[in-house]
Amino acid sequence: MPLKEQIIAQYDAMSPQLQRSARYVLEHPEEVALVSMREVARLAGVQPATMTRLAKFLGLSGYDELRAHYAAALRQGGDGFAAKVRQRVEEGSEALEGDIASHMLQGLSAQLAKLSEPDSLKRLQATANRLRSARKVYVLGLRSCHAVAWHFHYVMTLLGDRSVHLDGPGGTGGDALIRATSEDVMLVISIKPYATGTLELAQLAKEQGVGIVSITDSEVSPLVALSEQAIFCPTESDSFFHTLTPALAVSEVLCSLLAEFDRPKALEALQQTDQHLLNLNTYSTAIPKRQ
Amino acid sequence: MPLKEQIIAQYDAMSPQLQRSARYVLEHPEEVALVSMREVARLAGVQPATMTRLAKFLGLSGYDELRAHYAAALRQGGDGFAAKVRQRVEEGSEALEGDIASHMLQGLSAQLAKLSEPDSLKRLQATANRLRSARKVYVLGLRSCHAVAWHFHYVMTLLGDRSVHLDGPGGTGGDALIRATSEDVMLVISIKPYATGTLELAQLAKEQGVGIVSITDSEVSPLVALSEQAIFCPTESDSFFHTLTPALAVSEVLCSLLAEFDRPKALEALQQTDQHLLNLNTYSTAIPKRQ
DNA sequence: TATATAATGAAACATATGGATCTTTTTCAA
């Protein structure tokens, strides 16, 4: 689509608000075609006028012309491309071409879809409930599961200060447990092969009366015996390695559920975080100049 | 689509004008979704009121509801996920608790499926190729993207010693670049809001002649200007936070592609790793006893 | 620092939209 290229090409020359609207248009072409301008503006977090300005900026006569472009694209795509993808998926393993990537992605997609079955959902909800009432949440995940543990912790720090990540240089990771009590909960993430360190720390925490909830890969995982709640996620992939994508997804869902419990408070915390990071100049949208 | 069936079933019971409108709707579903009611009426050769009457005849509350059906159908071809987000927004916050998790997981599943479109696959392959020929691979991902960067690095260390993770205590993360050359490649992971530190380090590396490839969220990400190759992955979710699940999936696919380039060597490296970790008693399948 | 300029937000406007109402036409049984 030439219009898309044009938006990308002119993006850098746009004002911040125009960029915002342009970005939304790039990422949600169907919405542009199907929904009113004011609605698109609302979704993009922009004033209605900005959408008109975007269209003019792109050299079009008005917003309607912009929509016309995307409507035309959708008309073609209707039974064109998307249908083919779906067809490919339905054909299953038929896709040859040595297309490892496609296989993996579709497999992962299916695994996530499976996670939305009632049993998983119930476990997610139960685990979120348990975490909700905790004074502090200790997060433990070693080796491959470090990524998931860290990410969970990171998101939780955006929301407040309840989260403690059990990791640190020089083998000091477990030290934070010193003052853990039975009011606290530990979220353990571990998949096969289970890291000895994870099991030891979890066991220790349990002996201190800390409640354990876990994200793991099987009903027969050693973590199950320690845990009040467990969520099971698949780790199989058709590559050499186990996949952590479902585990990360589960962790993200947990974060969301926790945030939903108290929307207003979550929003407030996020705004506070935003302000803090703004003060620190943490983020940028252009390549910074150095001298 | 059940609505289509319904129209067919009730067709015989309609008056001539209603049939005319129904027929047009059946034959031009995209128009119904994309165009105003009056316009559809004009195209169908029918009075505007007839379209309203058709909708009511079908038991719908009004024409808008009829259009909503066809819009939803069109969206499934295109994105699918954005629609779900939108729907949530419209429903307001009254979505049932249990549905949040389910929504999120299904949305993520759709996003991963979308990553297996030809364009993404081409980008994945090209990026893997570029990484393959590198002497060293520097991996950079700060803040939320740390999880992905770390996981990529971790898997790469299982395969060999080409990977260097640009992270470290005391702000020493960038030091490893000191000896980077044009034979090396840097994998940068960053999504909006882009961490200033990431952009700065990537820019610096590029000036040193290091090739840049990136995983980011948009064609208009600042990383695109720096990168020889870029892979785009969605980050939208219907929660407060951006999702990193697609980015992690992409990173896992990259690892697999890299391993596949030389299966025997990858296998050997993994066995070596296994042996090493075995010697260290890193893993266990039962809860360890302490005394 | 003061001033010019661009960017943004808010409000006002003309118009198009979907729906409701009322009138005319058609249909068909008595």
Add this chain to the structure above:
DNA sequence: TTGAAAAAGATCCATATGTTTCATTATATA
């Protein structure tokens, strides 16, 4: 042929839409 009932057409209304204008706020320049 006539009268009742259904269908179709015409008209009107409140609302939502895309656009423009103007005031306000950032941003850059001198």
